[in-house]
Amino acid sequence: MTALHFEPGELPPEAEELRCEVRDFLAETMADIPPALKARNWTAWHPEFSHKLGERGWIGMTWPKKYGGSERSFLERYVLLEELLAAGAPVGFHWIADRQSGPLILRFGTEEQRETILPGITRGETAFGIGMSEPNSGSDLASVRTKAEKIDGGYRVNGSKIWTSGAHMANYLVALFRTSGTAEDRHDGLTQFIVDLKNTDGIDIRPIHNMTGDHDFNQVFFEDAFVPETMRVGNEGDGWMQVTTELAFERSGPERYLSSFPLVKNSIGHAGQDPSERQAIGLGRMLARAATYREMSLSVSGMLEAGKNPDLEAAVMKELGVGFEQNIPGIAHDLFGMSPRLEDGSDFETTLAYITQANVSFSLRGGTREIVRGIIARGLGMR
Ligand SMILES: Cc1cc2nc3c(=O)[nH]c(=O)nc-3n(C[C@H](O)[C@H](O)[C@H](O)COP(=O)(O)OP(=O)(O)OC[C@H]3O[C@@H](n4cnc5c(N)ncnc54)[C@H](O)[C@@H]3O)c2cc1C
Incomplete structure (x- = not known):
């Protein structure tokens, strides 16, 4: 039987430097983003926001400079994505092009396709489905x-x-x-x-x-x-x-456990400095799970950076990560007794309302739970 192998991932100093830069950028640019958009996270389209990221060189950032990229590492990209997702940044306009269509064209497209299409993606002007x-x-x-x-x-x-x-x-x-x-x-x-x-x-x-x-x-x-x-x-x-290569790009990113993260942040903010014991335990468990999935997700990115093929580990990550994202609204509701309110609610109520309704889809997009479990079983030599 094949063994699962999550190598510990480590972020180089330049990636941590980038994190500070991204946080400063987000502090400036996220101030006007309404909670409903933050709740939609990587599915929210906001062309102006994507354009600003493009100006910083943060779309297609691992791609060759001659196609508009910045030739930075996958681990730097990981840190960027992690910060964007944790903040609920509305990155939907460029997300698919940056994650999978651009890399697909880089790998299998013609030189003409690369030259004419990729620079528009990196500027945050061209979107893909x-x-x-x-x-x-x-x-x-x-x-x-x-x-x-x-x-x-x-x-x-x-x-x-x-x-x-x-x-x-x-x-x-x-x-x-x-x-x-x-x-x-x-x-x-x-x-x-x-x-x-x-x-x-x-x-x-x-x-x-x-x-x-x-x-x-x-x-x-x-x-x-x-x-x-x-x-x-x-x-x-x-x-x-x-298409199977493209699906591997689609399934391996940190968005497979961070879609509901704005709700985690809202929960922590709502608990404040003096949570009840039950809330402290519930939030602690939530964060412990997030930290574990982060290590696994980082490990997948590290293996990609090293030119390895972590398809099996990415599938395990997706399966566990979406289970986590789907649990968060239930935990938040249970700990704080908050009622979801789509309109006129607090940030927390609005975020809770959207994610409660949307999260059923998290285990369908990018391949359903049964299909991903089948891939894992095959990868482990069980079928
Ligand atoms: C939010 C969202 C966004 C999406 N965006 C896109 C997009 O942009 N582009 C795109 O092309 N698609 C997109 N999809 C489609 C998505 O990829 C499909 O919904 C998914 O692949 C499942 O296909 P289906 O809906 O036809 O369900 P089916 O394939 O009909 O599955 C129905 C049920 O049967 C189960 N099932 C099916 N086959 C097996 C099997 N062999 N063994 C065990 N169980 C099985 C499934 O797990 C599922 O529970 C999106 C889906 C969602 C929810």
Whole structure:
């Protein structure tokens, strides 16, 4: 049986220096951010905020300078993300591009795609969405049916994607289409494309409102939409291999245990200097868990920095981390008896209200609990 291996992660001095810089930046820029936006954390879109981060060189910060990056380390990026998430910074506009679409283009894209698209991401001007899921094709991603048929100069696309976060606001979608065969061919015949959502005829983006009333995700319909050959990412048929790499970027970050962290901070603030014994014990347990997941998450980042492949450890981290994020509203309610209030509440009540409603989705996005547990079982040699 394969053993899990979490190497202790250590932050270099330059990463700790960066932490001070980020904290100063956040003290200045977060003052006007309302609690409802902080509660939404990395899913809140705020283009001006992303633009400010871009000016500091904090988007695509590990990427080569020639594409607008800052050539800094993954551990420095880790510290930046940790501070942004803990503060509830509204980083949704650039989050997907910084986390996965940009790295995917760097690795599998053409030089032209890198030169034309990556600098806009690092400036906080270009946003991406993820076009993987389809009706009847979520966990079973290999059954994708949306077809990209080869025609002169490009591909004609027909079909639809669903649960596409931010597609109504994003510039581009990295989409997985079938370029040959049928859904029964599974992993074969899948190819990734960059779809220009703002300038392509034949694309209809329809809203889906979630339980909180927000319009975050969409269903995206393609009817004879033309995607130029120059926007294909990698070779025809390599889509499955590429998409699994992309999912590893998607699953391994600290956002998999910090989405509810603004509520942890609110709880501590509310308890004040003189908490009851029960509150002190409850908060202590909460922080002990946060500290443990932080060590695990940092370890995954350290292994990525060292060029290792911590897929199994990242899956374990995601599974435990989302369980923690989902427990926090219940613990906060239990310790303080606070009623969630979406409107006109205190910071605490507003944050509690949003996260209580939204947190059911935390274990679905990026792969459901059952699927992630299956990956862990396979990684451990148990299936
Ligand atoms: C907030 C949010 C944002 C999202 N954003 C995006 C996005 O931007 N782009 C995108 O492409 N997708 C996005 N998704 C979709 C997400 O990836 C899918 O919801 C997820 O992969 C599950 O697919 P499904 O909804 O079709 O559920 P299904 O696959 O139908 O699963 C239903 C249930 O059956 C279980 N199940 C399925 N197969 C198995 C199995 N083999 N063994 C055991 N149990 C199984 C699942 O765990 C789940 O509990 C988002 C989802 C959420 C909640």
